[in-house]
Amino acid sequence: MNKIAYSAFIAFVASLLTLVSVNALSESEREDRDDAGLESITLAELAEHDSAESCWKAIHGRVYDITDYVPDHPTEEEVLLEWCGRESTEGWDNKRPGVPHSPRAEAMLERYLIGRLVDDTGEPLEPGPGEPTGAMPERQAEEATSPAQDERLARALLGLPLDGHYRGVFIDRGSIQVNITFDLRDGHIESLAYRYLAYRGVDYLALEEGDELYPVMLQHRQIAERLEGAPITRIFALYEPASLVDDIDGYSGATLRGAKVISAIRDALNRGVYAWP
Ligand code: HEM
Structure with missing residues (x-):
């Protein structure tokens, strides 16, 4: 009985092989034709x-x-x-x-x-x-x-920003006003955050609700949220901050210095990748 089953199995495999080779043959013939x-x-x-x-x-x-x-x-x-x-x-x-x-x-x-x-x-x-x-x-x-190096070289040769982690600052008269960090992935911004945000001795990141300048800190946070996932070219919208930020508590776009944030982001891009992803 076992013998019969074995022979049947061999016959089955043999017919399968024949089918495969006939198919391969006809495929190559088809290609030629x-x-x-x-x-x-x-x-x-x-x-x-x-x-x-x-x-x-x-x-x-x-x-x-x-x-x-x-x-x-x-x-x-x-x-x-x-x-x-x-x-x-x-x-x-x-x-x-x-x-x-x-x-x-x-x-x-x-x-x-x-x-x-x-x-x-x-x-x-x-x-x-x-x-x-x-x-x-x-x-x-x-x-x-x-492959990773090759991809980077190709982008560098084309003058395109590389994927990676970036850090940059905006400095005025010797003091840092904006220190920013973000990731770039396929030319899109991710995880943008402020490492430091200050003006005239006020540390905005330390402000609390109720502080007079707290809304300005919220505006900067909104910038970060609205740039999340956006192509890097979107930073130019910051020249008109009102297009990215809701007006909060009567603070106008003038309070918010979008140009400083652009400057910090461009500083980061000029410095190049701080850490690879
Ligand atoms: C001859 C010039 C070509 C060059 C130099 C080229 C180069 C590349 C490179 C650098 C990648 C990304 C590397 C990776 O796989 O991560 C890629 C992927 C890919 N390319 Fe091309 N490509 C060429 C032509 C084509 C053409 C003509 C097609 C289809 C009509 C094609 C379809 C694809 C596809 C589907 C991928 C995704 C990865 C894969 O499936 O291999 N490419 N190619």
């Missing part, structure tokens, strides 16, 4: 689509029109735009040095397929003239930065 039916595109034609208005890329011998996808890519658009109109296999296979895109990204790419790359005589070009794919040369691999 599809490629032959694809429109032929030369490097010169590819090169005409080198901008955000029309962005084509050749990857592993196939050409993709990814114009519509550029704004959705999970990086700054510049990362993709610099490859438009070019043989991009190297960028595709090394989204970070030595790290190819995921199978999910691969599946996504198929939606944008428009043709196959050919040379001037119509012969397929795979993957591209003289461009290696996959593994990097050994020396380059040794010098490669970690």
Whole structure:
């Protein structure tokens, strides 16, 4: 009985394997057939689509029109735009040095397929003239930065603020008036707080309800709340504090020195990341 069950099991596994291999075969055949039916595109034609208005890329011998996808890519658009109109296999296979895109990204790419790359005589070009794919040369691999470092370098090169913890101050005539701390994540402000807030010898953070200047402290707290989760560019709204702060107890926007807070935040950005996230 056991023997029969065992034989049945072997037969079942064998038929499964046959199914898998037949399927694999037909998939590769399908790929070949599809490629032959694809429109032929030369490097010169590819090169005409080198901008955000029309962005084509050749990857592993196939050409993709990814114009519509550029704004959705999970990086700054510049990362993709610099490859438009070019043989991009190297960028595709090394989204970070030595790290190819995921199978999910691969599946996504198929939606944008428009043709196959050919040379001037119509012969397929795979993957591209003289461009290696996959593994990097050994020396380059040794010098490669970690993914986190690489992301930071890329943002630094593009002049974008880096994710991290920031601290900055506004000082007037030798005394600190605003000392601020916040986190930046994907260009958005998080956990903005005052480490020190003072004017003419009054420590606002030590004020209590009922104190004459207490409403001004509340206004600053509101600024922090309203900037939470906002893109860093939102700090410029502080030049018109009334757009961020409710008027409290008759204290006007004039009492609140939004410009000082902007200054402290920009000071923090100029100093650079105080601590990595
Ligand atoms: C050839 C130029 C390209 C470069 C240099 C590039 C670079 C990058 C980088 C730096 C990331 C973020 C790194 C990370 O995974 O954390 C990324 C992620 C991603 N990219 Fe690209 N990309 C390119 C083209 C494309 C194209 C054409 C598509 C799809 C049509 C695509 C889809 C994705 C997706 C879905 C992710 C999320 C992570 C993943 O699934 O691998 N990319 N890419």
